[in-house]
Amino acid sequence: AQSVTQPDIHITVSEGASLELRCNYSYGATPYLFWYVQSPGQGLQLLLKYFSGDTLVQGIKGFEAEFKRSQSSFNLRKPSVHWSDAAEYFCAVGDTGTASKLTFGTGTRLQVTL
Amino acid sequence: GAVVSQHPSWVICKSGTSVKIECRSLDFQATTMFWYRQFPKQSLMLMATSNEGSKATYEQGVEKDKFLINHASLTLSTLTVTSAHPEDSSFYICSATVALAGVKEQYFGPGTRLTVT
Numbered sequence: 146a147q148s149v150t151q152p153d154i155h156i157t158v159s160e161g162a163s164l165e166l167r168c169n170y171s172y173g174a175t176p177y178l179f180w181y182v183q184s185p186g187q188g189l190q191l192l193l194k195y196f197s198g199d200t201l202v203q204g205i206k207g208f209e210a211e212f213k214r215s216q217s218s219f220n221l222r223k224p225s226v227h228w229s230d231a232a233e234y235f236c237a238v239g240d241t242g243t244a245s246k247l248t249f250g251t252g253t254r255l256q257v258t259l
Numbered sequence: 260g261a262v263v264s265q266h267p268s269w270v271i272c273k274s275g276t277s278v279k280i281e282c283r284s285l286d287f288q289a290t291t292m293f294w295y296r297q298f299p300k301q302s303l304m305l306m307a308t309s310n311e312g313s314k315a316t317y318e319q320g321v322e323k324d325k326f327l328i329n330h331a332s333l334t335l336s337t338l339t340v341t342s343a344h345p346e347d348s349s350f351y352i353c354s355a356t357v358a359l360a361g362v363k364e365q366y367f368g369p370g371t372r373l374t375v376t
Binding site for chain 1: 261263265291293300301302303304305308341352354356363364365367368369370372
């Protein structure tokens with residue numbers, strides 16, 4: 146069965162500092178990987194996704210993520226965090242070929258200090 | 260494009276009553292919709308997969324008689340929480356799948372917060 150681990154429950158960074166959110170997955174084949182952001186009381190917004198090809202993917206809001214098959218990781222990065230980035234971030238893995246049925250990690254809450 | 264709406268955005272109901280939540284794809288047709296449940300400060304848990312014109316497929320541990328799902332058209336799926344109890348209070352999120360450039364992606368609704376008193 147597929148699974149996703151986000152080791153960091155809560156991260157605090159200063160505005161302007163760099164950010165890396167960790168995500169490790171378990172999947173038997175080539176996974177479809179996603180990062181979503183959720184503001185309080187809101188639905189999910191897709192930041193970026195990886196299906197195939199270039200292992201460094203660019204997303205919205207200045208985020209990027211790198212797929213490392215050898216480490217089963219798909220870490221999310223941003224070079225300079227803004228206060229508005231404070232939110233909950235979820236990594237998810239989907240079924241190869243459909244990217245439909247998603248399994249989510251437990252999420253990382255990002256707090257940004259001014 | 261690819262907007263998904265949910266109605267209502269929040270609802271309060273009394274224990275023992277039923278509540279219906281609608282999920283609509285506004286600008287595309289979705290053959291498959293998903294229903295998730297999210298407890299406070301926790302992740303999303305898939306409840307069921309809803310396919311237009313057929314019975315929903317429920318995840319293990321989800322009571323199909325309690326959480327009735329109907330996918331009557333390509334743009335509408337409904338989740339009815341029957342005989343609701345306080346432990347059913349949660350944030351319910353739907354998503355709809357659309358194929359873009361040959362790849363299926365999910366788009367999420369804004370969620371419905373259900374409080375059962």
